[in-house]
Amino acid sequence: MGDRQRGIVLRTGVLLAALTSALVIGHAGSALAHEGEENVPAITDVQEAIAILAEHPGTFPAEEVADHANDKIGDALESEDARGVLLPLVKQAQDAMDADKPDEALTLLERSIGACPGAPVIEPQDAPRRPPALASPCPEVAHILALEGTPVGGSTEAVLLAVGVALILGGLALTRRVR
């Protein structure tokens, strides 16, 4: 996996994390109290695991992050509602976590719910009955990332700047003349 693709996946993870945070708040009763975990859809557990892995490195000790993520992965594997999730990939993610490879686990978790960068987020209630078909590898979708505003650049920039300055000076001179 190249650095660029890793970056894409991580950014998608961060966005998913924010969504999942909202879901966690919305379903705080069941998700945070650890009650009736088998009733929580696996897709929710997976999204929460993604959120934990993508959002919290550096915020909390690595062991704590791994424990939380492992809990969620375990919950996903035990969930009675596995709609929309490729459980074999979740299992692979669990193995990756055991091998201390959280980045690989994150990617596997994203793939388990068909979350290639740019893919729409699936709400648990909208999860398909069959797991999503995977596009492998994920398509190149650079356009989904944020693009910082950068100057026009090149010779065009110099020409346009010269035109801009000329227009300002010309306009000011004309204003004085017209008055």
Place this chain on the structure above:
Amino acid sequence: MSEPTTVEAQPDAGASRWHRMWSAVDERLGLEGLQYPIPEHANKLAYSLGGLTLITFVLMVATGIYLTQYYNPDPTFAHESVRNIITSGSTGKFIRSFHYWGAMAMIVLVGLHLLRVFVSGSFKRPREANWLFGVVLAGITALLFFTGTVMKWDQESLEALEHNIEIGKLLGRFGFWFSPTFGTPLLTRLFVVHIAVLPFLFTIVVAIHLMLVKRLKMAPSPFRKGPEPEPIRPFTKHLAELGALALVLIGILTILAVLAPPPHGPAPIEGLEITKPPWPLLWVYPIEDWVGVAGILWATLAIFLMLFLVPFVDRTPERHPRRRLPMMIAAGVVVVTILGLIVYAAVQPVASHIGMS
């Protein structure tokens, strides 16, 4: 006003080629009619803000026509099409950037124009109706800005649209247009509103606005001293000055467009609230924090209601701001509050509002 005179075309050997051509055109188009007298104070920058707003609108239409050639208003492709405009070459990048800065300039100019008309009491009898048309134009400008914000279809755009949909729900039956019952996606319908409906309405209302300015003449300046009558200038002189100021404006927009192109956010994901609106819309953000999405609706309605009520509340013939202190203080409080809210919102962390009661 004197009756228009019919000029018979007479060959004049002494006249220059330019004058002969001008006479020929004028005979057919009556351009001499533009030389009607206006007071000298109309040539000041403060009295050119409305004209500059109109010029900016024309620039927005011109750059917008270019952008529509490459923009795809389908939600699936909109983000990518904007990205292609930016990355495919310097022309698209520059035009989009110019469109962005032009929109900012239009918002600032229309705000300053409203403020100038208010401070100089130019809305007073018999110009109350024209003030109301001006407020409508400010509203259309705000809608053009908002719909333009949605067009770029990044995370910020989607969140703006989701707020819009929530407000539509608050409006009940009146918000039906924002519901998903139509066959065409809301983004596509907003695109039509942005490029056709609102520019059409703007053109119609601005035509009425200008017609009334001509019909009712320029309001006298409240700041003029002395008993002597104010000197008169032809309107064409005002047009010439406006053209010169437009060159300065285009120059500034060009430099901004080159040096400070706007960023383009990530592809939108539904259900997230992780961005803030652009600064002209930022003043409602803290209000949302306090009262939820409904705050956007009520705060916006309150501002426009206040603007509509101005000529009905400030009815004295007095125009000088010093002799209208209560109105000046009230307006000052509103302006400072809005600016304060913008600054406050800028330093506040991002918060989630949709779903707040």
